[in-house]
Each structure stands twice: as structure tokens, then as C-alpha cells.
Amino acid sequence: MRTLSNSFFALLFASLMMVGCGGESADTAAADDATEEMAADAIVIEANDMLQFTVTEFTVTEGEEVTVVLKNVGQMAKEMGGHNIVFLTEGADVQAFGVAAAGAGETAYIPADMADWVMASSELLGPGEEATVTFTAPAAGTYEFVCSFPGHFGTMRGVMTVEAAM
Numbered sequence: 001m002r003t004l005s006n007s008f009f010a011l012l013f014a015s016l017m018m019v020g021c022g023g024e025s026a027d028t029a030a031a032d033d034a035t036e037e038m039a040a041d042a043i044v045i046e047a048n049d050m051l052q053f054t055v056t057e058f059t060v061t062e063g064e065e066v067t068v069v070l071k072n073v074g075q076m077a078k079e080m081g082g083h084n085i086v087f088l089t090e091g092a093d094v095q096a097f098g099v100a101a102a103g104a105g106e107t108a109y110i111p112a113d114m115a116d117w118v119m120a121s122s123e124l125l126g127p128g129e130e131a132t133v134t135f136t137a138p139a140a141g142t143y144e145f146v147c148s149f150p151g152h153f154g155t156m157r158g159v160m161t162v163e164a165a166m
């Protein structure tokens, strides 16, 4: 029975894919493969030695696939001043998160007991490194993002606005 239903879903999926190729969902399928296409739509944010994000606000639409590319353009060694980007949930206490993060070196400066507040995050980047973060834009609202390296969240923070889908 289980095998039967598995093949049923495999067939269903295959036919959906074929339908998709002729229609609008072809974009989604192509985007998964084509890195270039994704990069074109990505929000590129640089993190620098001045403890700044070059983009501190951007707007997306509810349900949209969001791709953020974080580039560390600084020179500071990762251990001394690496950068990451952490997108927090709407109710998150940014101040409390930032303070706790400073003591969470063992978990890449993301406090394990505050994981519920983390919607998406990148790894910690050293000089010249970059990371891509992808997630689905949540319900309409405003969401803060920070670099959680110790001492950085005071200046390295921004707001993502999510607009309701039409």
C-alpha cells in the first residue's frame, strides 16, 4: 500500500513538473538551478569594518522567496570581528537577543535558547567571505535583522518590511 501511494505521488509530482514547464512555475524550477537568475533578484548586503550593513531596510512581499547575499568586505579576522546576518521573528526582543548572542560563541553567536526568534541566519563570515540566506517571506509586518557578533548589533541592524500579497 505504501509503495503504491508513493508511486502515485511520484507520478503526480512528475506530471505537475511537466505542466509547470509550460507555465508560470517554470520560473521557480529554473531559479532552483540557475544561480545567476537567483543572484539577479537577490538582496546584496555588505558588512564592513565600520560595523555597518550597507542595506538597512528593504521590502519584500508575503510568501515570496527571499534571497539575501551577505558579503563581508571588511579586513578584520573572523575571530576579532566576523559578521553574520540573523533575521528575527516579529516579536523578538532584539536587545535581549544581541546581549545573549555575545555569550553564545559556541553556537556561532546564536543563543540556542532563543532559536524560536531566529527566522533565518547565515554562518559567521571572515574577510572576503560571503553567504546566501534564503527563506520564505513571513506574514506582513516588520522584522529586524542584526549581526550577532559580540558588540555589533548596536550598529549592524536593519528592518525588513513584508508587504501583504495582492
Ligand SMILES: [Cu+2]
Residues within 6 Å of the ligand: 047, 051, 081, 082, 083, 084, 147, 148, 149, 152, 156
Ligand atoms: Cu558584524
